[in-house]
Amino acid sequence: MVNDEILRTHLQELRRGTVVVASLVALRHPDYGYALLQRLTAYGFPVDANTLYPLLRRLEDQGLLTSEWNTEESRPRKFYRTSEAGEQMLRRLLDDLAAVQISLTALIEGAPR
Amino acid sequence: MTTTLTDRYLAATLRSVPTARREEIADELRASIADMIDGRTADGVDTVTAEREVLTELGNPAQLAARYRDRPLQLIGPQYYLAWRRLLILLVSTVPAAVGLLVGGIQATVSDNPGGAVGAGISTAFTVAVQTAFWVTLVFAVLERIGTPLDLPDWTVDQLPDEPVDRDVTRTDTCAAIVFLVLTIAALPWQHFQTVIDGDRLPILDPALWTSWLPVLLAVLVAGIGLEIAKYRAGRWTWPLVGVNAVLDLAFAVPASWLLLSGRLVNPDFVDRFAWLRDGGIDIVARVSAVVIVLITIWDVLDSAVKARRAAR
Numbered sequence: 001m002v003n004d005e006i007l008r009t010h011l012q013e014l015r016r017g018t019v020v021v022a023s024l025v026a027l028r029h030p031d032y033g034y035a036l037l038q039r040l041t042a043y044g045f046p047v048d049a050n051t052l053y054p055l056l057r058r059l060e061d062q063g064l065l066t067s068e069w070n071t072e073e074s075r076p077r078k079f080y081r082t083s084e085a086g087e088q089m090l091r092r093l094l095d096d097l098a099a100v101q102i103s104l105t106a107l108i109e110g111a112p113r
Numbered sequence: 114m115t116t117t118l119t120d121r122y123l124a125a126t127l128r129s130v131p132t133a134r135r136e137e138i139a140d141e142l143r144a145s146i147a148d149m150i151d152g153r154t155a156d157g158v159d160t161v162t163a164e165r166e167v168l169t170e171l172g173n174p175a176q177l178a179a180r181y182r183d184r185p186l187q188l189i190g191p192q193y194y195l196a197w198r199r200l201l202i203l204l205v206s207t208v209p210a211a212v213g214l215l216v217g218g219i220q221a222t223v224s225d226n227p228g229g230a231v232g233a234g235i236s237t238a239f240t241v242a243v244q245t246a247f248w249v250t251l252v253f254a255v256l257e258r259i260g261t262p263l264d265l266p267d268w269t270v271d272q273l274p275d276e277p278v279d280r281d282v283t284r285t286d287t288c289a290a291i292v293f294l295v296l297t298i299a300a301l302p303w304q305h306f307q308t309v310i311d312g313d314r315l316p317i318l319d320p321a322l323w324t325s326w327l328p329v330l331l332a333v334l335v336a337g338i339g340l341e342i343a344k345y346r347a348g349r350w351t352w353p354l355v356g357v358n359a360v361l362d363l364a365f366a367v368p369a370s371w372l373l374l375s376g377r378l379v380n381p382d383f384v385d386r387f388a389w390l391r392d393g394g395i396d397i398v399a400r401v402s403a404v405v406i407v408l409i410t411i412w413d414v415l416d417s418a419v420k421a422r423r424a425a426r
Contacts, residue, residue: 078144
């Protein structure tokens with residue numbers, strides 16, 4: 001039986017980088033913080049609010065996201081969208097994620113069990 | 114307008130966020146919190162409970178602010194830790210002892226109070242150690258925060274220690290330890306016969322002890338030589354050696370400290386010969402010596418246990 005605490009840390013490590021990839025994919029359609037959080041959770045990327053909100057700002061600072069305030073609705077909200085630079089980096093990240101999956105599959109099939 | 118929990122949370126978070134971005138982060142965070150509260154009230158939770166839950170979920174404001182600033186939540190991170198530790202060990206193991214010896218030495222030469230000089234040396238060494246540790250740590254903590262690259266040379270295999278890994282106890286260490294023990298053993302009879310003051314032969318230690326405690330202390334010191342040899346043959350500290358070492362340490366430290374503190378160690382005639390010893394100086398010398406003996410004993414036992422534990426891995 002695997003220790004729950006150890007399992008949790010390894011899963012956390014494994015998931016850490018995927019939040020950035022998932023956010024860049026999801027924000028091809030502009031969205032605001034809380035709605036993005038809900039969308040990511042619904043698609044199986046549970047992420048803490050106190051991780052996601054600062055992360056969005058950081059990605060914006062890095063030029064991977066652009067933002068715009070929407071004041072038309074009852075509450076002014078900041079909408080983020082994946083920038084051109086973000087899209088380019090996203091493609092590299094997705095390629096790498098696919099490469100990891102392919103390598104892992106090959107390793108599983110090639111290794112005797 | 115009343116201050117809500119959300120207002121207080123925002124104020125606490127924004128306190129340590131750069132001013133230039135404060136307002137925008139505040140607006141966005143306020144909207145996000147309101148969205149999260151709405152999400153919960155839609156599920157039938159009342160507003161007050163929802164607000165508490167949301168702010169609890171967002172967690173400690175200081176931690177959230179640190180994430181916005183992308184600042185480390187540690188004093189010294191992995192980039193600097195090894196350099197910090199190495200410098201700290203190097204400085205703390207050399208500078209305080211050197212400065213303490215210097216100050217103690219100067220005090221001893223300018224004043225007629227060797228006991229006070231020893232005390233001044235020890236307290237100076239302690240102060241210098243605390244100061245050194247503080248300033249080194251402060252400098253590294255500042256480096257960590259401003260993110261200065263250290264540009265240290267990369268580690269190379271040439272830096273590996275020469276000693277083979279299957280031997281923790283080197284011949285040099287063993288020889289040094291045995292020489293020290295032999296000198297200590299020799300010092301006991303030497304002080305009895307060779308201490309000459311104003312033409313009189315005057316033993317430092319109470320001659321009465323030769324028929325009581327001094328043979329015991331000598332036996333412990335001789336056993337110490339045996340322990341050093343056994344340790345060299347084993348090549349490392351083992352738990353039985355740690356046990357024997359602790360017993361020997363105690364067998365020396367307990368009688369020695371007790372004799373010192375109860376005033377039975379030093380020859381009364383020797384004390385009478387010096388004004389500063391007679392006028393309370395002997396008590397200071399005894400107390401300082403006892404403290405040093407206790408500290409060395411504790412350090413020695415801990416050191417042997419740490420090394421045995423490391424060798425057992």
